[in-house]
Amino acid sequence: MSRIKEFNLPDLGEGLTEGEILAWLVKVGDVIELNQPIVEVETAKAAVEIPAKWAGQVRSIFHPEGATVEVGTPIIAIDTEPGAGPVEEPAAATAIPAAAEAAPVEAAIAPGLTGGPAPGGRTAVLVGYGPRTTAAKRRPRKGAVPAQASAPVAAPAPVTAAPVAPVAPVAPAANGRGGALVLAKPPVRKLAKDLGVDLAGLTGSGPLGSITREDVQRAAAALAAAEPLTVTAPVTAGASFGADREQRIPVKGVRKLTAENMSRSAFTAPHVTEFLTVDVTRAMKALDRLRGRREWRDVRVSPLLLVAKAVLLAVKRHPMVNSTWAGDEIVVKDYVNLGIAAATERGLIVPNIKDAGRLTLRELADALTDLVQTAKAGKTTPADMSAGTLTITNVGVFGVDTGTPILPPGESAILAFGAVREMPWVHKGKVKPRQVTTLGLSFDHRIIDGELGSTFLRDIGDFLADPEAALLAWT
Incomplete structure (x- = not known):
């Protein structure tokens, strides 16, 4: 040898x-x-x-x-x-x-x-x-x-x-690859090409075993459920431009997958976005008390921790939000792989915390810290970014109030957490300066109707308005 x-x-x-x-x-x-x-x-x-x-x-x-x-x-x-x-x-x-x-x-x-x-x-x-x-x-x-x-x-x-x-x-068959003949009409073949579905791997449900549009859409939904959301950074300042004052950037890698995922999600799932402005003064005070406890002094504590906990508790009350549209069925999941957007040198990536709903508040804080540190070090693996079920995008760290986020493929809801600002607010009948934030929830209207989406968002807001009372009442 x-x-x-x-x-x-x-x-x-x-x-x-x-x-x-x-x-x-x-x-x-x-x-x-x-x-x-x-x-x-x-x-x-x-x-x-x-x-x-x-x-x-x-x-x-x-x-x-x-x-x-x-x-x-x-x-x-x-x-x-x-x-x-x-x-x-x-x-x-x-x-x-x-x-x-x-x-x-x-x-x-x-x-x-x-x-x-x-x-x-x-x-x-x-x-x-x-x-x-x-x-x-x-x-x-x-x-x-x-x-x-x-x-x-x-x-x-x-x-x-x-x-x-x-x-x-190997001599190709009629499908252009080795193996059995694939029966599908030209429009179905075009749909499969647009959605990135390999027809040779499907079993047709149409006449004579032909592949239908529904077969392709089911396969695309299953494929999308296994792919993560990634966001790339914009052109950097001081970039070199040509004589025509234009710069051409090859679409590949993370940017290419982002474009494919977002296009597939935007044109497949009917999006609805709702907004809720919340007085989070009590939540910010609760974080200060948490930081002051001896066992929490070495733990990174941020408002995102409470938002993540609020989402996880709200999912327990409304499990349909944590689901996937799979053609002729809805797959409701008893686990939450919670995606968190993290800024890195490669842009924004979205790794997820596996089975986050089973973690204590301290374990969740440690998981969030590890997730961000791993991402910023460039050590996030493909496995860490796959199989997400629900996502939080923290646009507040960029000074943005909220947004209308696009669903990651295969997920039914995504929450935008805006900046926490001191604003005039009516509190106990008087206008006072309070800590306020705005939440934006986008959801798949095929799965989540207006009542469910509104109730889910309201529960998250109620938790952030008084997290200590919510923890006592909900757990």
């Missing part, structure tokens, strides 16, 4: 087919350890550090920073026995100029070859996802075709690779 091993870009999350290399954390000649981070890669969902699969010495790096690489493509070669002497160069080796390193090395999608599942059906995965026992299924990329697999690299400079015979392509 060759001591030079090529490490392929692993599957960084279901449905992702490529990633952009943000930064190499090692260079040719470095001696690395097992599981040492070697490269930072950005996908449509997150920026993640990929650990080394083997210990050894870096012999070659196949792609420069900024290159977009397909999943399964070799990205680095590692000499697993650097002290065993020089490596023999294969007689039929073909040199690859250093300038060509930016060109992607396509991997053959075939069992037993680079990029395909290994014998036994196991595939390479990122740490934290665990091995799968079946072949990975990914959405096909436009124009993607099987290509040659690269062979082990023989020397560090120039990079060499032994030629491998191309894999014989």
